[in-house]
Amino acid sequence: xxxxxxxxxxxxxxxxxxxxxxxxxxxxxxxxxxxxxxxxxxxxxxxxxxxxxxxxxxxxxxxxxxxxxxxxxxxxxxxxxxxxxxxxxxxxxxxxxxxxxxxxxxxxxxxxxxxxxxxxxxxxxxxxxxxxxxxxxxxxxxxxxxxxxxxxxxxxxxxxxxxxxxxxxxxxxxxxxxxxxxxxxxxxxxxxxxxxxxxxxxxxxxxxxxxxxxxxxxxxxxxxxxxxxxxxxxxxxxxxxxxxxxxxxxxxxxxxxxxxxxxxxxxxxxxxxxxxxxxxxxxxxxxxxxxxxxxxxxxxxxxxxxxxxx
Amino acid sequence: xxxxxxxxxxxxxxxxxxxxxxxxxxxxxxxxxxxxxxxxxxxxxxxxxxxxxxxxxxxxxxxxxxxxxxxxxxxxxxxxxxxxxxxxxxxxxxxxxxxxxxxxxxxxxxxxxxxxxxxxxxxxxxxxxxxxxxxxxxxxxxxxxxxxxxxxxxxxxxxxxxxxxxxxxxxxxxxxxxxxxxxxxxxxxxxxxxxxxxxxxxxxxxxxxxxxxxxxxxxxxxxxxxxxxxxxxxxxxxxxxxxxxxxxxxxxxxxxxxxxxxxxxxxxxxxxxxxxxxx
Numbered sequence: 001x002x003x004x005x006x007x008x009x010x011x012x013x014x015x016x017x018x019x020x021x022x023x024x025x026x027x028x029x030x031x032x033x034x035x036x037x038x039x040x041x042x043x044x045x046x047x048x049x050x051x052x053x054x055x056x057x058x059x060x061x062x063x064x065x066x067x068x069x070x071x072x073x074x075x076x077x078x079x080x081x082x083x084x085x086x087x088x089x090x091x092x093x094x095x096x097x098x099x100x101x102x103x104x105x106x107x108x109x110x111x112x113x114x115x116x117x118x119x120x121x122x123x124x125x126x127x128x129x130x131x132x133x134x135x136x137x138x139x140x141x142x143x144x145x146x147x148x149x150x151x152x153x154x155x156x157x158x159x160x161x162x163x164x165x166x167x168x169x170x171x172x173x174x175x176x177x178x179x180x181x182x183x184x185x186x187x188x189x190x191x192x193x194x195x196x197x198x199x200x201x202x203x204x205x206x207x208x209x210x211x212x213x214x215x216x217x218x219x220x221x222x223x224x225x226x227x228x229x230x231x232x233x234x235x236x237x238x239x240x241x242x243x244x245x246x247x248x249x250x251x252x253x254x255x256x257x258x259x260x261x262x263x264x265x266x267x268x269x270x271x272x273x274x275x276x277x278x279x280x281x282x283x284x285x286x287x288x289x290x291x292x293x294x295x296x297x298x299x300x301x302x303x304x305x306x307x308x309x310x
Numbered sequence: 311x312x313x314x315x316x317x318x319x320x321x322x323x324x325x326x327x328x329x330x331x332x333x334x335x336x337x338x339x340x341x342x343x344x345x346x347x348x349x350x351x352x353x354x355x356x357x358x359x360x361x362x363x364x365x366x367x368x369x370x371x372x373x374x375x376x377x378x379x380x381x382x383x384x385x386x387x388x389x390x391x392x393x394x395x396x397x398x399x400x401x402x403x404x405x406x407x408x409x410x411x412x413x414x415x416x417x418x419x420x421x422x423x424x425x426x427x428x429x430x431x432x433x434x435x436x437x438x439x440x441x442x443x444x445x446x447x448x449x450x451x452x453x454x455x456x457x458x459x460x461x462x463x464x465x466x467x468x469x470x471x472x473x474x475x476x477x478x479x480x481x482x483x484x485x486x487x488x489x490x491x492x493x494x495x496x497x498x499x500x501x502x503x504x505x506x507x508x509x510x511x512x513x514x515x516x517x518x519x520x521x522x523x524x525x526x527x528x529x530x531x532x533x534x535x536x537x538x539x540x541x542x543x544x545x546x547x548x549x550x551x552x553x554x555x556x557x558x559x560x561x562x563x564x565x566x567x568x569x570x571x572x573x574x575x576x577x578x579x580x581x582x583x584x585x586x587x588x589x
Contacts, residue, residue, distance in 0.1 A: 303522035
């Protein structure tokens with residue numbers, strides 16, 4: 001287990017982001033045109049990177065089951081398409097998702113991510129956060145998406161944020177830990193850079209922008225700053241950390257632009273669903289809409305009504 | 311002193327916004343007096359975006375009360391009447407167009423009663439059929455029908471609760487643009503009526519290959535080759551086609567029915583109202 005030292009926090013908080021440069025780089029990415037076979041390849045790759053998500057108060061076991069089937073085989077008319085990377089649900093839905101994942105299309109491997117630690121606010125006591133994480137993992141979650149205590153981070157209590165991540169990482173066991181920052185509440189890109197360094201130092205396997213409950217969420221500038229933190233860490237230690245933008249990525253175009261950013265910042269090693277994910281629900285259908293059109297030589301636009309809602 | 315010439319750029323009207331074509335295609339159309347209008351030519355991708363917008367807006371539009379839809383159609387008549395003198399068309403055409411909108415405004419809360427029925431069935435059920443909106447309609451009015459042709463398509467499609475994409479000929483750009491400006495100041499929710507300029511036959515081809523388009527509205531005599539191509543595509547997704555000879559007369563109720571879906575409801579005669587299921 002990693003231990004905290006105040007000098008570490010000083011190094012994290014020393015992060016300074018050049019806002020003008022970030023804006024200019026992301027603006028350039030938005031104008032990138034991706035066509036033909038490259039587009040085809042990237043659309044499939046993006047689909048395989050989706051953490052198909054349902055995080056609603058109205059979630060039911062049946063809704064989760066249909067989400068699982070969708071994640072395993074996104075579009076029944078095109079069985080050759082890849083599966084999504086994982087489904088992402090609330091802890092209470094984990095047992096149902098596990099059962100469905102083990103029942104349908106067993107030859108297709110799809111992960112099971114559970115949010116934890118009092119998602120989305122993170123405002124519950126640490127022992128409950130640990131218990132929630134253990135519950136999810138014991139019931140078959142292979143990935144845990146925790147939220148940090150933004151209140152603690154914004155009030156400068158880095159030690160508490162750090163120790164919580166370390167504790168939850170320990171509770172995860174073999175499950176991979178994604179740490180959600182909720183960048184929409186952090187205010188500045190400097191804060192995003194600082195918390196990225198903090199979470200990576202504490203042992204996060206993935207860093208994730210947002211819960212999807214707050215807007216703005218996964219904007220390109222925020223994603224770029226986080227990718228740069230991953231790059232910095234990799235160059236210093238040779239240790240890879242994954243990235244998951246989540247929230248607000250609804251169309252294929254924005255997803256492809258995110259991939260451009262990854263390829264340019266981190267390189268092709270990260271261009272797999274082991275190291276990059278999209279937290280999304282409606283994105284999958286827009287990717288399918290594009291893929292289905294290209295499947296018949298670009299002749300027809302299909303009706304979105306042909307895709308399942310979940 | 312001579313004034314600087316103002317060459318107008320005519321923009322597509324999609325989702326309540328005036329936009330240039332994503333394709334960047336522009337056609338310079340001379341309009342006499344040395345003036346030129348630059349007409350944005352709609353592309354396949356513009357059409358795709360318009361279908362998305364129309365689909366999204368259509369639910370809200372058909373969810374409004376029929377009475378309210380009538381009010382909004384009437385408001386469009388008011389907006390068009392207010393600028394009738396400035397419209398680049400004949401006085402007779404402008405007046406006929408305004409009158410046609412008032413005609414459809416009147417139909418809005420009456421057409422359902424005409425087309426819906428209480429069906430005789432030999433069991434203890436109440437069985438009725440009612441018309442519902444079809445969805446997204448793409449219309450190509452006959453350029454010969456002028457403003458009246460465009461307004462006729464708008465009235466027929468929207469009075470039945472549909473979203474509409476109106477494909478007008480680039481040569482009629484100024485007239486169609488004047489119509490979009492009236493539409494923009496009427497109370498039509500964004501995305502319900504979208505207006506394109508361009509090559510009608512080309513755009514119709516794109517529309518017929520978009521599976522999310524529920525019906526085509528064709529006015530006048532389209533070339534046989536174009537129609538055959540459309541029909542083959544339409545057959546693949548059971549898309550409706552409403553053909554009208556000209557806009558001289560408003561569509562009759564049976565023509566309007568083509569732009570709607572009939573929903574038949576069975577209800578047990580013994581149960582209280584509110585039960586039953588829809589097929």
